[in-house]
Amino acid sequence: MARHNLEERAEKTLRDTESYRVPVPIHLVAQRLNLTLEATALGEKVSGMLVVQGNQGAIGYNSAHPRVRQRFTISHEIAHYLLHARRSGKAQLFIDKQVTFRRDESSSAGVNSEEIEANQLGAALLMPRGLVQQGVQRQDLDLDDSEAIDLLAKAFQVSTAAMSNRLQNLKMLAYGN
Numbered sequence: 264m265a266r267h268n269l270e271e272r273a274e275k276t277l278r279d280t281e282s283y284r285v286p287v288p289i290h291l292v293a294q295r296l297n298l299t300l301e302a303t304a305l306g307e308k309v310s311g312m313l314v315v316q317g318n319q320g321a322i323g324y325n326s327a328h329p330r331v332r333q334r335f336t337i338s339h340e341i342a343h344y345l346l347h348a349r350r351s352g353k354a355q356l357f358i359d360k361q362v363t364f365r366r367d368e369s370s371s372a373g374v375n376s377e378e379i380e381a382n383q384l385g386a387a388l389l390m391p392r393g394l395v396q397q398g399v400q401r402q403d404l405d406l407d408d409s410e411a412i413d414l415l416a417k418a419f420q421v422s423t424a425a426m427s428n429r430l431q432n433l434k435m436l437a438y439g440n
């Protein structure tokens with residue numbers, strides 16, 4: 264799915280679930296999509312998982328991870344549910360290992376196209392374009408200022424790295440890259 268469609272999909276999902284606000288209540292988004300949530304001991308290497316059967320599913324996320332990380336995981340699993348889960352037939356399982364950023368591991372998150380899409384939609388759900396732009400304008404943030412990015416990250420309850428990444432991607436959009 265093209266990136267601008269993912270942006271629209273994110274905004275629509277948040278509006279449909281009455282969750283279009285800062286910080287995005289990602290637990291509520293999951294609930295309203297018929298996804299149950301459970302913090303669970305998943306071991307070091309797994310961030311989260313999603314089980315889907317028909318029109319409902321369950322997300323498990325690593326109970327040992329920091330809260331911002333858990334929010335990112337939940338959002339990523341919601342994205343898999345919206346984009347990649349079949350709605351009928353046998354139960355489906357998605358398991359997300361820790362992102363390693365190593366290009367030579369074709370199975371790791373961020374490498375195959377479903378993972379890239381889930382990361383993009385996941386980021387757009389937690390940091391919807393419209394609300395990020397409003398946040399930047401309202402507070403007259405200077406985006407070269409790392410403290411400003413930190414503040415914005417805190418407001419959205421995401422990591423500074425995630426917000427920084429998102430701002431870069433949104434700038435690319437604005438300038439048509």
Ligand SMILES: [Zn+2]
Pocket residue numbers: 339343357358359372377378381
């Ligand atoms: Zn994934």
